[in-house]
Amino acid sequence: MADRNLVRLQDVAAHAGVSIATASRMLSDPNYGGRAALRERVLAAAAELGYRANPHARALATSSSTSVGLVIHDVRDSYFALLSGGVMTVAEREDLLVNMVCAYRDPARELEYVKRLIDQRVRALILAGSAFRDTDHNAAMRAELRDYQESGGSVVSVTRGRDIGHLVQIDNAGGMRALAGALVELGHTSFGVLAGPLRLLTVRDRLQGLRQGLKDHGIVLSRDDIVYTDLSREGGLTGAQTLMSRRNPPRCLMAVADVMALGAMAWLRTNGISVPDEVSVTGFGGLPAALDAVPPLATVEIPLERVGETAMDLALRPPSPRHVVEVEGTLALRESAAAPR
Amino acid sequence: MADRNLVRLQDVAAHAGVSIATASRMLSDPNYGGRAALRERVLAAAAELGYRANPHARALATSSSTSVGLVIHDVRDSYFALLSGGVMTVAEREDLLVNMVCAYRDPARELEYVKRLIDQRVRALILAGSAFRDTDHNAAMRAELRDYQESGGSVVSVTRGRDIGHLVQIDNAGGMRALAGALVELGHTSFGVLAGPLRLLTVRDRLQGLRQGLKDHGIVLSRDDIVYTDLSREGGLTGAQTLMSRRNPPRCLMAVADVMALGAMAWLRTNGISVPDEVSVTGFGGLPAALDAVPPLATVEIPLERVGETAMDLALRPPSPRHVVEVEGTLALRESAAAPR
DNA sequence: CTGAAAGCGCTTACAG
């Protein structure tokens, strides 16, 4: 890309009759002293010529850019799309551009992207996808993030499992525990759990909360009450099939994510099993689609957009002191969950 | 961000005992001749030192980056999230980073972002949101894109209304026409239309196709058969309310987008109006959520992810010859649409 | 094929 008709700082300086240094200062530092007359001349020249600073030259000189990196697992998943929406809202307000990458729950890919974004000198790195249970990967990640932070980068995670940077901590365990408790109080005693891959800490947390919630009431899950599938609608579909094909199918299906619950409901519908009459179904997340399900999906609502906004807000703060913002879910006991007949 | 322990090309060159120029060539041009021995030395040095080129220095020197700009209206909308997913898939394959921005259907904001992305020397610009009916804005956009393309940038639009760059053309009118025709053939004669803002060309196209489809069968919409609301679930909700409150409510509600149709179904459900027994509902787009609706939403399915992949693919091609890829929708006449009783 | 050098467009000590 040859740069045609491109006006450089030099041109502005010449047009205003000042040195390139002053032009730079007037343009980039709003509260730089300087003679008012000069400042106005420079500003006017810049406006007249339609000057726009070359961000790469600036980045090269300052070693920092005006972009932020956003690492999620999958944009196609509404969970991340909503969260990203929140990030973008604040980014826009702060005049920051966001570089989004999807790791698709692959540790190696995530690390590669993180390096890539750090190379880009992004001003901040927002890691919104669940961390992994993978010692080597976590160590590598940690090293990368530490260096990045020490060199002035800002990091914020929306997952536990990282001891560096700010944290937006969604209460996965607590939310699930409350939900499980509520279901037992509704009268449920036989559960089937649709879990995602155990290498995801978020899945582990939700599962642990779920177990705890049942245990609070003396219920213990057996090994094959849980099925581990893909964290997607499709995964929920096949998972429901597996669980419902048992000799003694559960009366309540709990999924660790709304998309999975939606998939499960689809399978039940297809197979003529009525929700909640024959089996109750619950999710986690609070996607808009959960509201449109029929019956509406009982779930734990997480204010996803706000989580994204908060993450971006934190990214704007200095690394120290370290901020930890706890986000509670809200129990939304909708009609897909009812007392077993 | 001071760059700590950062290895530069210079270091690699020194370590390999070659000039910085050769190091550069060996590293960035895979099919540069050069002595094999040298090449290996350089590659080894780079690997050993963990060299990663500074993208900004490179961008400054070459006036082109390794990022692409993706302009959509709203990530939170699954339509765009899915499309973006397709873009990211191909971007990953090509080792490109994507800078995503949301214009929220605001022309001024869109233009500002486009300029911003061009400043970033993105290699390509993918404009995925509907263009506007706004002469001034379009002229400004056009000028910007022309300069950008002439200076080597690649532009692709997923909307008509731009005579520059490649085009992924979704057959909005054709899809809607077919859908409307199918509904008439089902026996429908009284329609209510949930439209989005008329300043969006996509809305106009779908509306025009809808009108044509009815006209094919001798049906003409009157002025208040159409309600213009927000292109969102909420808009569909309030729109449905308006239409259903008429003295003579329509027997078929057609929305120009799935999200609106979903909102309409929610309103109907809340108000005890049965779909499709009392009124049929249709959408446009083919979101996964349309499948989870009960009854499943009749719609025109657009292969959104593939649209995104295609757009990114086109962005990789030279500007000339200009490519126009037509994407047809698929009629999905699901149960939310049925013959009126 | 390889290297010395200029240049990409900014910012920022360092002098004045």
Place this chain on the structure above:
DNA sequence: CTGAAAGCGCTTACAG
């Protein structure tokens, strides 16, 4: 407060 100059880390004519 302002300016001349060096430097950020690459690429790429231009010589050899």
